Amino acid sequence: MRLLDTARYAFSALRERRGRSVLTILGIAIGSGLIIALVSMGEGINTTVTGRLLLLGANxxxxxxxxxxxxxxxxxxxxxxxxxxxxxxxxxxxxxxxxxxxxxxxxxxxxxxxxxxxxxxxxxxxxxxxxxxxxxxxxxxxxxxxxxxxxxxxxxxxxxxxxxxxxxxxxxxxxxxxxxxxxxxxxxxxxxxxxxxxxxxxxxxxxxxxxxxxxxxxxxxxxxxxRIEAVDYIISELERMYGRSVNIISPTTILQTVRSIIASFTIFLALIASVSLLVAGLGIMNTMIMSVMERTREIGILRSIGMTRREVLFTFLFEAVLTGLVGGLIGLGLGTLLSIGFGRYAGNFLRFGPQFEPLPLEPAITPQLLIGTLLFAILVGSLSGLYPARRAAQVDPVRALRTE
Amino acid sequence: METNSQYAIILEDVWKVYRVGKTSYPALQGLTLRVERGEMLSVMGPSGSGKSTLLHIAGTLDRPTSGRVIIEGIDVSGLSDAELSEVRNKHIGFVFQSFNLINRLSAVENVALPLAVRGVSYEERVEAALNALKLVGLDGAAGKRPTELSGGEQQRVAIARALVGNPRILLADEPTGNLDSKNTEIIVSLLREINERLGTTVVIVTHNPEVAEKCDRLVRLRDGRVESEVVLHA
Structure with a gap:
């Protein structure tokens, strides 16, 4: 079977169980959207705070x-x-x-x-x-x-x-x-x-x-x-020039601490969001297992017209991958909207610096983040689909054709 | 591996034993049967006599516990799943009692499915599917879903699907079991026509003596063996 035909077939199967597919896709979309929103916000806060510390003399x-x-x-x-x-x-x-x-x-x-x-x-x-x-x-x-x-x-x-x-x-x-x-x-x-x-x-x-x-x-x-990155180098040069006769005070350690705190916080948020994506993956697995059970006879038909076990596996796996892909794509949009909206709103809570103005919070939505999240969603989809697809492939065609 | 044999199907001393837990059910007990190329054969017998098992083994959907199975000159005994699937796709068309169409696909998509599995391009397989539908007299219903068709029409679509890949063998498992007498008549005539016009070997498992009468030969099974056979038309 050609890849395009497999895709077409998988799509028709997802469309037949529209309501269920939409909910499963939504789960993936929310999971991947959360990853994008939270990570980009964390990165945005990092950039803003670093910038603000620079303004305060961290350099x-x-x-x-x-x-x-x-x-x-x-x-x-x-x-x-x-x-x-x-x-x-x-x-x-x-x-x-x-x-x-x-x-x-x-x-x-x-x-x-x-x-x-x-x-x-x-x-x-x-x-x-x-x-x-x-x-x-x-x-x-x-x-x-x-x-x-x-x-x-x-x-x-x-x-x-x-x-x-x-x-x-x-x-x-x-x-x-x-x-x-x-x-x-x-x-x-x-x-x-x-x-x-x-x-x-x-x-x-x-x-x-x-x-x-x-x-x-x-x-x-x-x-x-x-360049804040140059601070360490300059300090070493000053130490070389003056030795122990001077004290050198540098706020980079403070800055580094702040940045590493924000970074670990971002990783923590990303982990939580990833868990929600993994839970959505369980959703895919659940619907796929149900789908395999409901479509036992269909599997028998496919085998009777000459589909191999591998092709049956691939057909079902493709449905899961497609769910992950579509969910991931929607998640990209959702996450981008979320982080832009959240960025506009959350800036008001993050006041510090001159006159305590609201911080302009620019969420960092990078191509790496988007592509990485999409790949993650597809990976979750395919991993969740693996078990149900293997079950589909192992269906005995004779018994399958007898089921009502 | 492929030999020029006069037989489409050879089953030699075929045993099939199903095991459920510790109990064994012998479905076929040393069955031997030869089906000639171009023959139209009916298989009758009481429930549990092994009719369906015979058809599944002849159709390579199931493997015998022991014995030899030769389909279109190919000894399928030692073939892998992929090889068996290819034999099914190329040489065998199945027709079932309950039609077994995929409801979300239109008639023409159902008919074209074996060719999609074979890797035939979209245009080519739709054309072939439309021709097959024409052969069963349903080219007008190409775009309809199975649920929009009558039982008789659904079975004709299923026959078109079985034929679309030009198989040498057509295996029908009680194809008229869910149909009234008028549709039974239509389906049996259609199978006969296919057998005569295309030279397709047809094996029909049936309970209906009127169906058996239309075939060249009738084989009766009992306890997983051939009990008797009658040549009706030479």
Missing amino acids: NIIILPAQGSNIQFTDADVQRISVIPEVTAVAPFYSAVAEFYVGGVKVSGRILGIDPLQLQIIFPGIKILEGETPPPTSASQVSVGYKVAFPPAVQTTSKLYVGQPIVISASTAGGIKTGSFTVTGIYDRFGASLFFDADSAVVMPLPAARKLLGQTSYQAILVNTE
Whole structure:
């Protein structure tokens, strides 16, 4: 029998038991649809969260002198680090716990002494709400985070305004250092990155920080890369250059942990969905066994007109494969719709990052996922059909022709 | 393996013993029968005399417990399932008491099925099926389902299916058992016509003496052996 004729015959058999076939196919469609929806959602969450962590500085490395080391970071170090391959930016900075006094109100936070033009490395997308950033060379001007300007604990009748003086008391190893500066700008709400809280920080140009803290060398250096995969390599290069005289802080371990948690969660979801597909396979097996029993006489007829046992087996197996194939194909559509719909909806529950906006959740529906799921559905179909088809092949034609 | 023999079917000392649990039922007990090519033979006998078993073994649907079976010169005793299936598909057409058509297929699809199994292309087998339906006078009912046809018509479709592959042998197991006398008449005439016009060897198992009368020879079975035989038309 030709393959096309076998297919035609199998199709006519499935059509004869329409209701049952539809339900069986639906089982497979739901199973494979679930796999696609859940896996693509998991992948989507992974991408989104990774992206968000990147935004929060997961692609930044901080290098600072180790305890007891007398290394002094200078512009020469900035230069050396910036030629390491994959390094896209190097920003020397100062940071210290500080208290700010604005018009008689005390606010606690941190100062961040950095070239204001490089602030975007730490806080990508941070925006000025009022005023402007101070020039990089200024030793007397600063810009402030949202919560410094609008302290949440205070009724903001006496809010900070651009041009106002601010007194800063920074805690350093050499005691409390105090100085007065002029506010040139206020940043919009941003939230926290992995290293700094932008909203409670005062951003000072490097000369201003140097003046306040009385230091000549840089306190630490921020190393930025665009490719998160390059972080490990850069760390190894930094270790080679500085040995034990520095501490290197990198959030990749956090990122890797988060990603592996999401990955195992995705695998867990995929396993659950696979179980539902396997259960649907039991459905195929069940209907096929019933079908073989009901069609015993038909099997006898087929054998009497010269069909071999193998051909009988193949004919019945084909019905199961066809069920898996059609169910799988419907499942592809169903899963795609599900994950798109779910992605749109679930984004609202996954808020974090700046201003707690809903996360744009883009389900990752890859060709590999679709093809893999379809093949899985066909595999489930054929495995479920194997036993009933073997039973059909083993039917004794003489006895089969006698059944009513 | 194929020899030029004057016999379409040779059964030699054929035994068939069915075992159910520890009990054995001998259906055929050393039956020997030769059917000549082009002969129209009827087989009669009481229930349990082995008529159907004979037909199944001659049709290679069943294997004998012992003895030799030669179909169209082919000794089928040692053949595999696939080889036996091929013998059935090429050389043998079956007609059953209960028609045994597949209800979801139209008449022409039913008739064409043996050719589909043989691997014949769609166009070719539909043409052959329509010709076979014409031979049994049902070319007008090609598109109808078996359930839309009368019993007599269904049996004619079944005969068309048995003939479509140009087999040398037609085996009919009580083909008129479910039909009234008028349709019995039609079916038997049709089988006779096929036998005479196409030279097909026909073996009919029947309870109906009127059917047996139309055949060349009548064989009576009892207890799995040939009890007697009568030549009716030479």
